[in-house]
Amino acid sequence: MLSMREVGVGVFAAVLLYGGPAALASVDTNNNCLPPENANAGYVGSFSTQYSNGVIFANPVVSAFTACSIPPLFGTNGESFGATVDFDLSLDGTNFTHYTANANVFVFDSFNHTSGNQSFYDTQVTQFDVSGGDLPANEEVRESPTLSSTGQTVVTDLGGGSYRIDSFFDVFTEISLDGGLNWSPSTTGSGHLDLEPIPEPGDLALLAAAFGGLAVVRRRAPR
DSSP: OOOHHHHHHHHHHHHHHHTOOOOOSSEEESSOOBSOSOTTEEEEOOOEEEBTTSOEEEEEEEEOOSOOBOOOSSSEEEEEEEEEEEEEEESSSSOOEEEEEEEEEEEEEEEEEEETTEEEEEEEEEEEEEEOTTSOTTOEEEEOSSSOEEEEEEEEEEETTEEEEEEEEEEOEEEESSTTSSOEEBSSOOEEEEEEEOOOHHHHHHHHHHHHHHHHHHHHSOO
């Protein structure tokens, strides 16, 4: 099964092949709530994090946010929400398995400044606990308790009740293979996550059909 990141790459490839506009690394919404109240938006990372025990965590997509809040006009707001995380995991550094798990997240949004129709926020993840779903019960991922996972969010007021949100995080993580008794830190630094559109299930079905047709055409093409 394709990971969500592979799906995203496939969609981009299909856009190039069939002439449609490529999606930008931002999300348009009908409010300025964070994280976006957009079922087809998520934080996407095209990276591999290796831990001191040799395990590799790769290609995460954080989506399906359970709550959001309006960012502060001044000062700092803290927000807690749940999410779904799709990712690839290798216990031996070579063979990967795709998992879908649950995440409990806590983020601080700190107002920085405004410029025209844009509001800028400094952000920090202080909780990113990943477990459950089809991930084995003894395996967990968390945000590092000793390193700061920071980012930035820019909210652009497009007028008419529409907004564009650009956002990223650099998250330091640790992994446990024994139910949280022992944690292994990253040996490759933080993982970069960008807010991006995620295809709807119906779009994926059309994409699969398109790739299937393309494959037929290629097989029939003369050499």
